[in-house]
Amino acid sequence: MTYQEKKSIVSVITAILIFVSYCLYMYPQYPGGGVESSEVFRYWGSFVLFLTLFSIVAHIIISIIFNIVFRMTTNEKEPTFADELDKLIDLKANRNSFFVFVIGFLFAMGSLVFYQPSQVMFIILITSGFISDVTGSVTKLYHYRRGV
Structure with a gap:
């Protein structure tokens, strides 16, 4: 298994663990007020902001730990260059990722059009x-497994 494959697997596992652990941490803090109260908007705003910050910091730390463990176990360094295949795979991954987010964004805005509560929009986003x-x-x- 190549470095890129291992890094992708670690990235998937990391994303799932970060999201689930953060949601489990924030769920009990949901305010019990009305559906459209200012506390609910404050909660969702802080949820998104801190999830973003927490996710970035956790991804950086886990990436550093992954590189250290990879180097200790294989005695190889992280590849210092990206060839055309790596760049093409990154572009395809970014395209798919942006496509999924844009579709989710459109569904979130559509939920407002159909008079759903604002928390539905935040959950979809x-x-x-x-x-x-x-x-x-x-x-x-x-x-990386199947080729381009």
Whole structure:
């Protein structure tokens, strides 16, 4: 298994663990007020903001740990260059990831058009962000395994 395949697998597992653990942490903090109260909007705003920050920091830390463990176990360094195949796979993964997020964004805006509560919009946006992250990593893994 190549470095890129291992990194993609770690990225998928990391994204799932980060999202699930953060949601389990934030779920009990949901305010019990009305559906459209300012506390609910404050909750969802902080949820998105801190999930973004938490996710970025956790991905960086796990990437560093992955590189250290990879180097210790294989005595190889991380590849320092990306050839055309790596760039093409990254482009395809980004395309698929952005496509999933845009579809989720459109569904979130559609939920407002059909008079759904604003929390439905936030849940759809957060879920589509998570699914787009996983989609990008799975796409990379697929193309490194099967080819372009």
